[in-house]
Amino acid sequence: MTSSNYDPRSFPPFAVTVDIVVLTVTSRLEVLVIERGRDPFAGWWALPGGFVLPDESIDAAAERELLEETGLTSRKLAGVHLEQLGTFGAVDRDPRMRVVSVAYLALSPVQAEPSGGTDAAAAYWVGVDEAAAAPLAFDHHEVLDAAVGRARAKLEYTTLATTLAGPDFTLGELQHVYEAVWDQKLDRANFRRKVLATKGFVVPTGERRTGKEGGAPGAVYRAGIGRVMAPPLMRGEVES
Amino acid sequence: MTSSNYDPRSFPPFAVTVDIVVLTVTSRLEVLVIERGRDPFAGWWALPGGFVLPDESIDAAAERELLEETGLTSRKLAGVHLEQLGTFGAVDRDPRMRVVSVAYLALSPVQAEPSGGTDAAAAYWVGVDEAAAAPLAFDHHEVLDAAVGRARAKLEYTTLATTLAGPDFTLGELQHVYEAVWDQKLDRANFRRKVLATKGFVVPTGERRTGKEGGAPGAVYRAGIGRVMAPPLMRGEVES
DNA sequence: CCAATAGTGTCTATCAGACAGTATCGA
DNA sequence: TCGATACTGTCTGATAGACACTATTGG
Numbered sequence: 001m002t003s004s005n006y007d008p009r010s011f012p013p014f015a016v017t018v019d020i021v022v023l024t025v026t027s028r029l030e031v032l033v034i035e036r037g038r039d040p041f042a043g044w045w046a047l048p049g050g051f052v053l054p055d056e057s058i059d060a061a062a063e064r065e066l067l068e069e070t071g072l073t074s075r076k077l078a079g080v081h082l083e084q085l086g087t088f089g090a091v092d093r094d095p096r097m098r099v100v101s102v103a104y105l106a107l108s109p110v111q112a113e114p115s116g117g118t119d120a121a122a123a124y125w126v127g128v129d130e131a132a133a134a135p136l137a138f139d140h141h142e143v144l145d146a147a148v149g150r151a152r153a154k155l156e157y158t159t160l161a162t163t164l165a166g167p168d169f170t171l172g173e174l175q176h177v178y179e180a181v182w183d184q185k186l187d188r189a190n191f192r193r194k195v196l197a198t199k200g201f202v203v204p205t206g207e208r209r210t211g212k213e214g215g216a217p218g219a220v221y222r223a224g225i226g227r228v229m230a231p232p233l234m235r236g237e238v239e240s
Numbered sequence: 241m242t243s244s245n246y247d248p249r250s251f252p253p254f255a256v257t258v259d260i261v262v263l264t265v266t267s268r269l270e271v272l273v274i275e276r277g278r279d280p281f282a283g284w285w286a287l288p289g290g291f292v293l294p295d296e297s298i299d300a301a302a303e304r305e306l307l308e309e310t311g312l313t314s315r316k317l318a319g320v321h322l323e324q325l326g327t328f329g330a331v332d333r334d335p336r337m338r339v340v341s342v343a344y345l346a347l348s349p350v351q352a353e354p355s356g357g358t359d360a361a362a363a364y365w366v367g368v369d370e371a372a373a374a375p376l377a378f379d380h381h382e383v384l385d386a387a388v389g390r391a392r393a394k395l396e397y398t399t400l401a402t403t404l405a406g407p408d409f410t411l412g413e414l415q416h417v418y419e420a421v422w423d424q425k426l427d428r429a430n431f432r433r434k435v436l437a438t439k440g441f442v443v444p445t446g447e448r449r450t451g452k453e454g455g456a457p458g459a460v461y462r463a464g465i466g467r468v469m470a471p472p473l474m475r476g477e478v479e480s
Numbered sequence: 481c482c483a484a485t486a487g488t489g490t491c492t493a494t495c496a497g498a499c500a501g502t503a504t505c506g507a
Numbered sequence: 508t509c510g511a512t513a514c515t516g517t518c519t520g521a522t523a524g525a526c527a528c529t530a531t532t533g534g
Contacts, residue, residue, distance in 0.1 A: 012294045015251040016329070016340050054252045054338060058329030087327045087342050089256070089298030098294060100256050100340070102327050172512065190497060192514075197495095215512025216504035235471050235496050235521085412485065430524060432487075437522090455485025456531035475494085475523050 019049035021147035041137035170218035200226020261387035281377035410458035440466020
């Protein structure tokens with residue numbers, strides 16, 4: 001850094017935004033996208049996000065945008081995992097001006113009807129493959145790739161899948177989360193063994209529940225207090 | 241986001257900086273700190289860094305600062321690992337103005353004599369424990385903690401230790417890198433077995449070299465093309 | 481010889497992967 | 508009965524951890 005740049009009265013001005021990759025699992029891994037209502041990229045799909053305000057932290061801005069764009073109540077927000085993903089600051093990533101965007105990854109168990117926010121013409125849940133194949137505004141392809149990669153990696157050595165599975169879940173439903181995120185079938189018996197042997201992963205609620213497609217009713221669990229697994233869930237490598 | 245904030249002519253202005261946590265291993269894990277030459281925090285230790293310029297990407301700013309502050313040549317920079325660590329954007333993290341800082345983690349094999357840059361009164365290599373116990377400017381304790389945690393975690397499932405061990409190294413030297421970063425003794429025989437069994441981790445150069453403390457000369461290796469290990473180096477958990 | 485490092489070999493407990501088999505539900 | 512899921516049990520190959528042992532250097 002040079003002395004002139006160190007002067008607070010002559011700093012180079014930037015705009016700072018947050019973009020949020022909200023992932024959820026239904027029958028597949030899905031991401032929340034908005035259809036932009038104005039230029040640039042009017043009519044294109046984009047990740048929800050917006051400017052960081054002068055008097056809020058970046059984390060607070062991410063929480064605020066998550067609430068605004070998803071229509072989640074702050075009560076439901078407690079069940080959503082939100083973490084910083086990375087910062088994207090290429091010079092020309094926004095055609096209007098110099099913008100630095102801090103991307104966040106959100107893992108949501110609920111399929112809240114997205115509200116669309118003020119500027120968005122509409123908001124949808126779309127499969128991540130579908131989003132990856134579609135045109136996306138700004139550098140949001142890069143952001144989405146990073147988010148899916150992060151989610152895939154974190155399921156291996158953390159208990160975050162319980163967040164995607166919902167407040168409570170059967171082991172079959174939990175396994176389905178892994179299979180949707182990793183796009184890979186798992187052995188049921190071995191999955192049970194590993195999950196139940198990992199202390200703090202899941203806690204039985206005592207209830208039983210039958211899934212939508214029939215079959216025997218399974219025991220219902222909720223997330224335990226554990227956050228990391230050592231060793232990770234699978235010995236082999238998960239294809240990225 | 242609101243419509244008024246979406247207007248490029250009325251965005252909330254931020255300053256964006258990069259801070260770099262440069263780690264290296266000698267007999268211990270060390271971090272490069274500068275002694276600040278001006279307020280705020282004049283005389284305090286801080287991480288090297290500076291403002292992102294209007295016409296450079298954030299990654300480019302990190303590379304530039306790394307060169308300026310360490311005195312490394314761009315030739316030597318090729319052997320240094322540099323990755324984005326995270327972004328710190330608390331409202332009051334800089335007393336002068338609203339500053340968002342993108343932190344980077346650098347892993348360097350060389351103990352270059354730090355140049356100190358333009359503003360720094362001096363620059364030193366200090367043990368990470370020493371730095372953690374000392375007063376640091378801004379939120380640099382938080383940044384340092386994140387960097388050390390990231391480095392510890394990445395050694396487990398990547399081959400990044402080869403970067404810290406230098407362009408070439410004996411297996412004893414490579415093991416020493418792990419022991420310094422993790423602050424934990426490893427079994428030599430098991431370490432050898434795992435490293436040599438991991439394809440792409442190390443490549444023998446054919447040379448032999450005797451260390452500073454005598455002993456039998458060891459085979460010299462250099463980094464292989466592999467970047468990730470699956471499964472990770474150790475079965476148990478590394479204390480964070 | 482001694483201290484220190486390099487390198488090899490072996491035993492064992494653990495555990496992921498594979499897979500068989502039984503049980504329980506809805507249709 | 509059939510299709511689907513839930514759940515239990517067993518075998519095996521891979522391997523991390525522990526540790527014993529020999530070899531080679533400098534002092």
